[in-house]
Structures are given as structure tokens and as C-alpha cells.
Amino acid sequence: MRTPNEPAPLLPLLHAYHDRDGMLTDDALREISATLKIPLADLYGTVTFYHFFAREPGGRDAPRVCDGPICKLKGCDGMLDALAAEGAKPMPCAGRCDEPIPVLRGGEVLTGLSVDDLRVRPTPLPPAYPGDDEECVFAHIREPGRATLDGYRANGGYTALESALRDASPGAVIETIEASGLAGRGGAGFPTGRKWRAVADAAGSPKTIVCNADEGEPGCFKDRAIMDYDPHAIIEGMVLAGFATGAERGFIYLRYEYPKTLEILERAIAEAESAGMLGDDIAGTDTEFRLYVRRGAGAYICGEETSLLNSLEGKHPFPRNRPPFPVTHGFEDLPTAVNNVETLASVAPILRNGAEWYRGLGRGEHAGTKLISLSGDIQRPGNYEVPIGLPLRTLLDDWAGGPQPGRSIQAVTMAGLSGGFLGGEDLDATLDEPSLRGKGSFLGAGGIMVFDDTRDMLEVAHGAMRFFAHESCGKCFPCRIGTQRLTERLARDAGPAALDAWREEVADIGATMKATSACGLGMAAPLITESLLRYFPDAVRAHFGD
Amino acid sequence: MTQTSDAIEARTASQTTIVLDGTEVPFCDGETLYEISRRHRKEVPTLCYDDRLDAFGACRLCVVEVDGFRNPVASCTTKATPGMVVRSTSETLERHRKTLMELVVSENTGGSARNGNIDVDPLRGLKSQELSNLATRYEVDGTRFAGATSGKSRQDDGNPFILRDYDKCISCYRCVRVCAEREGDYAISVMNRGFHTQITTEFDSKLEDSACTFCGQCVQTCPTGALADRKALRDAETPGELKKTRTVCPYCGVGCSVDMLSKGDKIVGIHPAMDGPANQGALCIKGQYAFDFIQHPDRLQTPMIRASNGQLVPATWDEALDRAAAGFLAANRDHGRHSIYAIASGRAPHESAYSVQKFIRAGFASNHVDNCSRA
């Protein structure tokens, strides 16, 4: 936080004390409570919600070792043991599944396959484009210096903003985005133009644009690639969103596991400000837009947009009841557009090249492209920009080199973990929502984790459910209790000893979670057990020794 | 007159209809599906609902089916819109509700019989039977969905009023919300997340070291008895049927309605009256907990008069009344009617307070009368 009177002050204040003292002391909480007039009991409860905030001396600097689904395959348990003397703790998927195991230590992310191998490695660039189609978001990302203002400007950067501000109306920008078919890339796939129109039409100001950079979905690391190598694309997209909707302030809500990305964003924002692309009188017009970065503190649910808004506002980050939706009642109850990093990074290229161009990037009926974070048992993991509608097999086998020699692919996850597994013949799906929804899954944020025929799918499913249980906010009954019960059943810690009764319990819990949970987490979690039973009944039977 | 009929007209104009279980029913702007269903005596179950609080949408038992929605919606948080077609019950809904009940009961029983874990003494609190009543309605015996139990009781919190028996907690957060929304005390909050959520205070302290004012509101809204009235529970083993008597708290001028709980001749506790016009279920520490003096052994059993040596000695009623009457008459004779001033005690019954003012006004033609609870 650069000045004390900026909006959304709680998280920056907590981080500042946490960094200064290596923990959050009672005194720090008392001071913050008095300064921000947050009741102490509320503040205390809220701090315990965020797993990064330590309440014991030195807790901030204890190493956090990723124990996400892919790092499990890479041996994170050994890393945790090796760092046990330093007080190492596990953290859920830290968004580096295409790299060695990430360890966050003292405000820095190291990666390595063993303790001796730990060092700072830069975010991998997306592999050279393997396709015959055309990229949108990644079109220029591999150019050296792209993250700087000059590098960004070298290939048309900020020209979309400049010409929109000078020559176009907000309505025209919204029309182009609507016509392009761009839909949310953060998971829910809501049409972006329609969201912006709702914010533009909503009464009340100031309005807000929130860039959702929480990227908490296991198996997803595409947003970090954009932020690290093309940060100005996000800034340009956000200012355009502000212009289109009438919003004059924006936040980037960044997961704490990306400390280097924070520096990169701060630097890009400062550059954009000095170049007149942020602040007052942008590009010499009377448009203004102020941009702030806020860091999360270790809670997957804070990527859910209403939980995120509560988190920004300094409230307990339970998701809100909808309606009303953020487009009318968002940040501080005022109209707000929450958009994913990838969505926002698509905006300037669409305005530069036109709606038709973007629509045409997809295969067949499908409009546009989608970034896929691909990881696990695959020869060339990494971020790929696929035309929507690309066959999954093409991505896996042709683009990414297929499984390791002599292996075959047993299952992939979809939407990170939220779409459950695909296996068997359903690996013939195409990468678009109609195809995937038809198979009981969805594309979502675009994380695909690959498991070959050597993997124990029950163990993978157990790890996945443990993640959802760990991250359930605890607000609604079906998810709070259901994720726990399903985790126990997958571990066989509790529950029926007989297979049929076990199946029935798992199915009943799953059906009720899907139908009655209050947010996407609780609705998605049972896709894990549902797809496990669908594709791997033999593995389940073997689990019972049958 | 015109204003009233205008208002009625305006309301009727904004009134439209939904179809609820096959019948067209009117609703007013802003009404939720739950409110409408309840008005039509549908038995939609809830556990996180308290009509004095903002709807929260946690228990999901109140889900109803609405045409055009893929999933059932929580009726407590869904406002009606004209033309909605709503089913408050169906085979699918009842199946989800039963699963939800089995899940929530398993949180406390861990999969063993429900007895003792969720069937609690009604002395614990006004709403303490909600969970066990619903478990009975859905025929949940506690044994399905075995697994870990959640919530840890605070045995160390020895305050005299509130038992914090969180082994029985179902994390509905009604206590936290009533403390914030109704009391404005913000003494309690939610700690941790997921299955590990726990009701806490600042720094997880005891209630007496927190902002708690011991109003008891959290106890009385708790649907499980996890928060329990420690004073009332002293009489858990006292024989006799639990009887409720509606009265008004005498302590102050607000006039909160309460239901006095008794067993035989013994007053055992107080419940706030949700339909009390002045308090709508609210009470403060005095109205809620300060009733022990009524049947306290230290109370005087006979009148006392001061002997010539200044010591108080027991007397008969006749002696005492004669002595008092003589004093009043002497003061009236020597100093006039305005020399007499009576203050009635807030701990006396209303009938006594009435008698005192009658006595002063009729007996001495004076209005010099007051009550210590005029606040």
C-alpha cells in the first residue's frame, strides 16, 4: 500500500505487520482493529481464516511446500520431511505444476526436486506455439522485454486504449466485446460483454473493476504467465473495462504465493502511471482510472468473486448470497465487474483486431481461444493457448508430446480439480463447454492435470477431496460436512465397510452437495467422486479388496 | 385517512403473485420464498434461520424448486419475482433435506446414536430443540455418515451464565449474527474454516474477557443447545413439569416481555418472548439472568423493625405496619403531603409497584412517586 488512505486497507495492513514482525501479534491485531474500527473478535476470526497469516513467532518465514496433486507425484512429502526442522508446512497447489516443487520461504519462491536443488527459477515462458491456428493472449508474450512499457508498445500495446478513449464510446467498446463472444476465463464462463453492460447500466458510483488474479485452482498457472510476461496487457484491459463501464478504480487481487509477480505488477503500474495510461487524464482525455494491487493470504475460496469482494472489504471471506450480483452490488455494495486475468488480457487484442477476428480463432461454432495449463504425466507440460473446440487428444499427444514413453494416459482432470476426471473414451472430448458438459465436466479455468497408468486414482481422488475440504469456507452445511465425509470415505478412515453401502453414501452426499451447496466449490467437489466411480469402478473395487 | 388508504393501494399495486405448490398466491415486494411459504403454512425446514436476522443461507434445508432453475434455491435468501413457479416440497427435496439432516447430525454424533448428542434438555435455551425436532421429523438416528465430529466445548469457560458446549455446535452462526446484528456487541465470531470452524471470541478468550455483555441472546437463538443457560440447567434434575408464565421484566422502563420458567413452585429460568412488542426477543443480562433473589435463602422471612438500641429485630406484620403507618402520619402532619416520596424497587413485582403509587397518590394526595427502574 503506497498511501494510508487507499481503499481496501485491511489486507495490506495485515501483510505489513506480518512482514515486519514475522507473525501477527496480539498487539498488531489490536492496533489494526482500532485503526480500521473492525471488532477485535471479527478480526481475530478472519485472520484465522487465512492460512498464510501466522500467529506464532517466525511463522511467516517457515517454508511452505506445495503439496498439490502434481507436486505429490514429484515427491513433495520428501521435501516436507527434509525441511521439517525449519518448521515446513504444506500449502495447497501453489500454481507451478510445470516446474519443480515450489517452496515459499521468506517472501521468495524457490523451486527444486530436492532441498539441494532449491533455487529461484523464472516462470517458464509458454512453449513455442505448436498449432496451426492463431494465438490471441500469447501472440506476443514470448518477445523479449514484453513486460516493459517499451516492449509492450513495440507491438501495438496501449493503441487499443488510446483509440477507444479518443474515438469510441463506452457503448461501442461493450458492443465489440459482446460481438467477439469473449466469455469469462476464470471458471464460470459468463459472457464478458454482458457483464460489462450490466455494470455500465447499474446505478451508483464509484464503480470498480476487479482483476481476479487469485489463481487458486490446483493445476492452473496460466494467469501468472500473463502477469509475469505481459503485465501491461492486463492494465490496458482493466482501463478499457473501466472506460466501458464507467469505473474509475480497479484492484488486482493477487494470490500471496506469487511474490515476484507482485513486483512485476507494481513496476508495470508505475510505468503505466508515468506514461499517462493510469491516473487522471489518461491518454490526454478526461478518463481517469486508479489501480491497486491487493494480496490474498492463502484461501482458495477468495477466488470466488463474492468471497473475494468480502476479503477486499476486510470482512470474513464467506461467499455472499446471490442475487444481488456484483454487477449491481459488488465492492462496497456498488457496481463491480470481476474478471479473470486471462479475460482482461484478451480485451485489447480483440479491440485492435476486431470482434470477427476473435470469434474466428475458435474451431467451428466456438468463439476465441482458451489458455490451458497442462501438467503431470506429459512430456511437455506448460501453458498452451488452444482454439476453443480443439480435440483434447490433439493437445495431449500432438502439442504436448503425449505421455512418457511406454505409458498411457489413464485420466486427466478438467477445470483444475473442479471438473473432476475424464478417462476412457471421454478423452476424445473437444475443449469446449458443450462437449465437456456433455461428459459431466467443464473447461472452467483451463487446468488439465494428466495421470498415467502407473497412478493410483483413489489416492489422487483422495488428495483432491482433501483439498476441497481444506478450502471449504465452512459457511454452508452440505459442503462443510460433505467434503469432510467424502475425504474420510476416500481414505477409508470412516464409513461403511461394504462396497455397496459405501457407494450409496458417497453418491447421496455428492448429489446433495451438487444440488444444494451455496457456491461453486461445494457444487464442484463431488465431481471428483462421481467421475472416479464412473471411470474407475475397478480401482474402487480394488480399494475394498474385491 | 386518505394517507392510509393510499398506502394500502400502493401496496396492493406492487403486489403480484407466484405459484406455490400449485396455488397462485400474492406476495409483497421484497418478500422471500421462505417468508411466503411460511405464511402459507408450508413446513419448510430451517436451522440457520432466525427471522430477526438477515437471511444467511447456510443450512440449505430451506431449498425449494423453482421452474427454470437447474438447482433448488435457498428459499430464505431468494426473493420472489412475479410468475415464479415454486415447489416447497417434492421427493427430491425431501431426499436432499434428509441427507442434510443426516450430515449435520453426524457432525455431533460421529455416527453413534443421536441420544444425548442432540437430544438436549429444553432448559438449555428457547430454541434448543430445533435440531432434535427436525432429526425426529426426518427420522435421523445419528448413525449414517460416520466420521469425525466437529466443535470443541470450552470446559474452561466457567462464567456463571453461559455454557459453551460446542461439541453440540452445528456452525449455523446464529449466535454470532444475533450478537452483531441485534446486540451490536460483536463479542463472538467464527474461527478457522471448513469442518474446523469454531465459535470464538477475541483471541479465543473466555467470555468474561471479551466484549460479551451476557445478554444471553446467543443462548436463546442456538438451535442445538450448544450454547446453554447454565443457571436454568441447575434445575435439570428438579422434579416437576416445566411451566411457562408470560410476564414483563420489571427491571427497567423498556418493558421486555419474558416467559418465566418454573418447575413446581420454583422459578428455574427466563426465556425472552419473541412476540414481546418492546423487545421482540431481546433481553439484557438482568432480565435474562438476575432472578435468583426471588427465592434466595438470604431473603427476609419476616418484617424487621429497629429496636431502641438501633438493632433490627424480627417483628410481626402488625407491629411493622403500625410502625410504618405512624411514621408516615407523623411526616404528613408535621411537614405536609409533599414531604412523602416513595421509590418502588425494580425487583418488586409490577403489582407491588402499582400498589405503591396508589398508596402515595390516594393516601397522601402526592405524585412524589418513582421507580428505580425508570431508566
Ligand SMILES: Cc1cc2nc3c(=O)[nH]c(=O)nc-3n(C[C@H](O)[C@H](O)[C@H](O)COP(=O)(O)O)c2cc1C
Ligand atoms: C471456489 C471458486 C474459486 C474460484 N477461483 C477463481 C480464481 O482463482 N480466479 C478467477 O479468475 N476466478 C475464480 N473463480 C471464478 C470467479 O468466481 C468469477 O467467476 C470470475 O473471476 C469472473 O471472471 P471472468 O468472468 O472473467 O471469468 C472461482 C470460483 C469459485 C467458485
Ligand code: SF4
Ligand atoms: S459451497 Fe463450500 S465454499 Fe461455497 S459457501 Fe458453501 S461451504 Fe463455503
Ligand code: SF4
Ligand atoms: S451473551 Fe450477548 S453479548 Fe455475549 S456473546 Fe451472547 S449475544 Fe453476544
Ligand code: SF4
Ligand atoms: S453455538 Fe449454537 S447458534 Fe452458535 S453456531 Fe453453534 S449451533 Fe449455531
Ligand code: FES
Ligand atoms: S434457512 Fe435457508 S439456508 Fe438455512
